[in-house]
Amino acid sequence: MKDASPQTIYLSDYKPFGWQIEDVHLTFRLAPETTRVIARIHFAPNPGAPAQDFFLHGEELRLIRAAIDGAEIVPVVTAEGLRCPVPDGPFLWEAEVEIAPAANTALEGLYMSKGMYCTQCEAEGFRKITFYPDRPDVMSTFTVRIEGDLPVLLSNGNPTGAGDGWAEWHDPWPKPAYLFALVAGDLVAHSDSFTTRSGRAVALNIWVRPGDEGKCAFGMEALKKSMTWDEEVYGREYDLDVFNIVAVDDFNMGAMENKGLNIFNSSCVLASPETSTDDNFERIEAIIAHEYFHNWTGNRITCRDWFQLCLKEGLTVFRDSQFTSDMRGPEVKRINDVRDLRARQFPEDQGPLSHPVRPESFQEINNFYTATVYEKGAEVIGMLKRLVGDDGYARALDLYFERHDGDAATIEDWLRVFEDATGRDLGQFKRWYSQAGTPRLSVRETWEPRAPASTPPSRDPATQEAPDQARGDGRFTLSFTQHTPPTPGQPDKAPQVIPIAVGLLNPNGDEVVPTTVLEMTQASQSFSFDGLATRPVASILRGFSAPVVLEREQSREERAFLLAHDTDAFNRWEASQSLARDSLLSTITDGTPPDAAWLDALHKVVTDSTLTPDFRSSMLDLPSQGELAQLLHRRGNVPDPDAIWQASEGLRGIMAERWRASLPALAEEARVDAPYRPDAEQTGKRALGSKILALQSRLDGGKAAQAQFDAADNMTLQLTALACLLRAGAGAGDAALAAFHAQWKDDRLVMDKWFGLQVACAEPDTAVSVAAALTRHADFDWRNPNRFRAVLSALAGHHAAFHAADGSGYDLLADWLIRLDAKNPQTTARMCAAFQTWKRYDEGRQARARAALERIAATPGLSRDTNEMVTRMLT
Ligand code: ARG
Ligand code: ZN
Numbered sequence: 001m002k003d004a005s006p007q008t009i010y011l012s013d014y015k016p017f018g019w020q021i022e023d024v025h026l027t028f029r030l031a032p033e034t035t036r037v038i039a040r041i042h043f044a045p046n047p048g049a050p051a052q053d054f055f056l057h058g059e060e061l062r063l064i065r066a067a068i069d070g071a072e073i074v075p076v077v078t079a080e081g082l083r084c085p086v087p088d089g090p091f092l093w094e095a096e097v098e099i100a101p102a103a104n105t106a107l108e109g110l111y112m113s114k115g116m117y118c119t120q121c122e123a124e125g126f127r128k129i130t131f132y133p134d135r136p137d138v139m140s141t142f143t144v145r146i147e148g149d150l151p152v153l154l155s156n157g158n159p160t161g162a163g164d165g166w167a168e169w170h171d172p173w174p175k176p177a178y179l180f181a182l183v184a185g186d187l188v189a190h191s192d193s194f195t196t197r198s199g200r201a202v203a204l205n206i207w208v209r210p211g212d213e214g215k216c217a218f219g220m221e222a223l224k225k226s227m228t229w230d231e232e233v234y235g236r237e238y239d240l241d242v243f244n245i246v247a248v249d250d251f252n253m254g255a256m257e258n259k260g261l262n263i264f265n266s267s268c269v270l271a272s273p274e275t276s277t278d279d280n281f282e283r284i285e286a287i288i289a290h291e292y293f294h295n296w297t298g299n300r301i302t303c304r305d306w307f308q309l310c311l312k313e314g315l316t317v318f319r320d321s322q323f324t325s326d327m328r329g330p331e332v333k334r335i336n337d338v339r340d341l342r343a344r345q346f347p348e349d350q351g352p353l354s355h356p357v358r359p360e361s362f363q364e365i366n367n368f369y370t371a372t373v374y375e376k377g378a379e380v381i382g383m384l385k386r387l388v389g390d391d392g393y394a395r396a397l398d399l400y401f402e403r404h405d406g407d408a409a410t411i412e413d414w415l416r417v418f419e420d421a422t423g424r425d426l427g428q429f430k431r432w433y434s435q436a437g438t439p440r441l442s443v444r445e446t447w448e449p450r451a452p453a454s455t456p457p458s459r460d461p462a463t464q465e466a467p468d469q470a471r472g473d474g475r476f477t478l479s480f481t482q483h484t485p486p487t488p489g490q491p492d493k494a495p496q497v498i499p500i501a502v503g504l505l506n507p508n509g510d511e512v513v514p515t516t517v518l519e520m521t522q523a524s525q526s527f528s529f530d531g532l533a534t535r536p537v538a539s540i541l542r543g544f545s546a547p548v549v550l551e552r553e554q555s556r557e558e559r560a561f562l563l564a565h566d567t568d569a570f571n572r573w574e575a576s577q578s579l580a581r582d583s584l585l586s587t588i589t590d591g592t593p594p595d596a597a598w599l600d601a602l603h604k605v606v607t608d609s610t611l612t613p614d615f616r617s618s619m620l621d622l623p624s625q626g627e628l629a630q631l632l633h634r635r636g637n638v639p640d641p642d643a644i645w646q647a648s649e650g651l652r653g654i655m656a657e658r659w660r661a662s663l664p665a666l667a668e669e670a671r672v673d674a675p676y677r678p679d680a681e682q683t684g685k686r687a688l689g690s691k692i693l694a695l696q697s698r699l700d701g702g703k704a705a706q707a708q709f710d711a712a713d714n715m716t717l718q719l720t721a722l723a724c725l726l727r728a729g730a731g732a733g734d735a736a737l738a739a740f741h742a743q744w745k746d747d748r749l750v751m752d753k754w755f756g757l758q759v760a761c762a763e764p765d766t767a768v769s770v771a772a773a774l775t776r777h778a779d780f781d782w783r784n785p786n787r788f789r790a791v792l793s794a795l796a797g798h799h800a801a802f803h804a805a806d807g808s809g810y811d812l813l814a815d816w817l818i819r820l821d822a823k824n825p826q827t828t829a830r831m832c833a834a835f836q837t838w839k840r841y842d843e844g845r846q847a848r849a850r851a852a853l854e855r856i857a858a859t860p861g862l863s864r865d866t867n868e869m870v871t872r873m874l875t
Contacts (some may be wrong), residue, residue, distance in 0.1 A: 025040040053083055118184075156175070172240075200238070203242045206223075218281060225327065226288060245269060307359060328680040358433040382545075436488075437485055442481045442551040473531070507535075513536070541574075560598065563575040613687070694723075697728050737754075850874070853874055
């Protein structure tokens with residue numbers, strides 16, 4: 001419910017809890033409307049904490065009975081929790097409460113999904129289960145007894161007993177309440193086992209509803225690969241006798257790392273070739289790894305408070321990216337991560353929702369599970385690793401696990417292990433955690449053909465001597481300037497430490513200076529390279545070595561040269577992206593036709609069969625329409641979504657025409673003859689194939705796509721063909737859409753795709769009505785977050801439709817967010833972020849977006865979650 005004045009929590013107010021917990025015993029008597037939870041908890045005073053009243057969090061709990069040391073008490077209960085006097089020394093707390101999981105539509109705490117009981121406690125859901133100090137720095141072992149008339153009863157840790165209608169679990173590892181989990185239902189397991197490096201036998205299970213057993217094999221392989229990888233790369237072993245994963249249909253997020261009992265959105269674990277795309281497979285592999293890796297980075301070492309969320313999330317995202325790089329190749333993984341960062345984190349960091357990687361205040365912590373905390377948090381670790389080197393990173397991580405195992409730690413603890421392990425001072429580096437916003441990095445180049453190498457041009461370690469064959473008297477200097485624009489609450493920014501990976505190429509394409517990391521610490525700084533025979537071409541910010549916007553005036557010729565010759569795969573891709581951006585921007589702003597020289601250079605790379613299909617497919621990515629809007633805004637223009645759409649579509653049409661002759665051979669090259677496997681090699685080929693098919697469909701009206709659709713024996717080929725047919729318009733996709741529906745109407749995850757694709761592939765002038773019609777479809781179960789997002793996130797992601805000039809996109813989303821908020825504040829609040837760029841657009845659109853936001857804000861009883869998001873965007 002909306003508070004009169006929502007309370008803000010500050011990092012600077014942190015205070016330890018006044019008691020420690022020795023153990024927690026919970027008994028659950030499950031019933032959909034009247035579950036009883038009986039808690040027995042041993043508290044003892046925490047000697048390190050300041051004096052305070054005894055307060056336990058608790059929300060939506062019906063207190064039946066409470067006792068201290070066996071004597072009944074009557075505590076003061078409010079909407080947030082409970083207070084009562086307690087003894088000076090240790091005491092036994094007992095409480096019995098009643099909760100109604102079937103009435104819990106927020107999907108936080110204990111709730112029901114299709115007859116199955118399950119929990120989501122992160123961040124603050126445990127307080128909806130029993131009265132408790134629901135904060136991550138209070139850790140305890142848990143013993144859980146579940147009583148219920150269901151075949152499968154699961155909780156954290158190891159099973160210690162079971163009988164008819166009951167089961168007991170004990171988790172020996174002290175944990176905060178947010179890692180608590182319980183699942184009960186009619187479930188079946190896909191089982192396997194794993195033996196850790198030191199010989200512990202671990203039973204592995206993926207629990208699903210009957211009928212889904214056939215979709216677990218891939219997830220199980222991913223789990224075993226993750227377990228092996230964490231042993232080999234980080235020396236981390238699993239620490240219980242069982243590892244359970246459960247698939248749940250109704251889930252607000254992707255998945256959750258509860259100790260020994262991970263709970264997954266079914267879309268993030270269930271997979272089969274017939275029902276899942278290659279992208280789904282890759283994502284599932286990464287999420288399984290992510291949740292598994294949390295066992296050490298999150299569970300064994302947890303966060304002191306929620307401001308430290310990036311301590312576990314940034315690090316675990318970084319680890320899962322390393323894992324995916326190792327499984328599938330680092331080059332395309334890096335490209336994909338940067339695309340994702342630009343698409344999701346940059347708009348956040350450059351708009352009203354901008355916040356530091358470690359925020360300093362919040363009203364609702366669930367609103368801070370963001371791309372900034374997760375993805376920028378991972379980028380910050382990548383920079384740290386680049387600065388201290390692979391060895392320094394390995395030593396720091398060993399020290400982190402050794403020093404902090406069992407702790408609820410902070411970012412200060414994290415940085416200190418790096419300082420202690422490497423001897424570096426990270427005082428300035430720490431600004432990456434406290435300063436919001438995306439730094440702009442601009443660069444100027446100077447070339448002095450005759451600069452005597454004996455004159456030290458700079459005291460920088462970067463000063464490089466060229467290899468013999470390229471020796472000369474020339475000096476090449478890169479002068480950088482950094483600047484971070486103001487963000488909410490942070491008008492002035494100090495210079496940050498920016499690792500800038502640079503390589504220099506000779507005009508003949510040879511690399512004359514291999515990748516070197518320049519360490520920028522000042523607002524402006526120059527770095528020189530001596531002993532060069534000819535003016536080199538600089539490849540700057542290789543591998544996207546820092547999450548910044550690089551502002552570089554560089555001739556098209558030089559960019560085309562890098563596109564053809566750069567030895568750094570990321571920068572090769574980036575050179576093409578940069579040419580694409582410029583070409584599209586000129587089309588948008590003054591109708592200039594696409595840059596033919598770039599198209600020809602790109603064509604050369606795309607048809608170069610010495611390169612992997614995967615990389616060639618990435619080269620065919622065009623900047624997204626949202627990215628173009630952001631770029632226009634940064635350059636001081638008001639983006640016109642219709643013009644952006646026209647230019648993007650026009651460019652694709654010209655690519656298809658210009659490359660017409662090569663498309664059949666490319667399609668042939670991308671064909672996979674072997675049986676379907678979701679591995680990197682086949683995935684790369686199909687990715688290239690789908691981009692070629694999209695171009696072909698612009699020429700043949702969908703003939704090749706229809707043939708692919710009819711012959712497809714896997715979801716990747718089927719869905720890419722359907723997308724091409726829908727995009728072809730004029731009813732070209734009608735038959736396929738109906739066939740797809742008939743084939744998959746009983747598979748809810750595939751039907752999510754059916755819903756989403758129709759919106760994503762619609763023309764801007766019909767997409768809103770397509771989305772509106774889908775919300776009236778009999779199978780639009782709006783209370784299911786996956787189905788809700790299938791339609792409404794697809795609308796929010798359709799740039800030209802969401803930003804339709806008449807405001808219809810804004811209105812439709814606002815209508816549904818208002819409706820969902822009353823049931824599920826968390827998912828509503830997350831999806832509100834679709835409005836975050838509203839101030840970039842023209843006055844008409846701004847007025848309509850503002851009206852939509854104000855309408856949400858004025859909703860009676862609006863949740864604290866949504867209220868905070870809307871308020872930040874309206875300020
Ligand atoms: N810790 C989970 C993960 O990233 C995310 C859970 C967040 N849930 C939430 N309701 N805020 O793996
Ligand atoms: Zn996580």
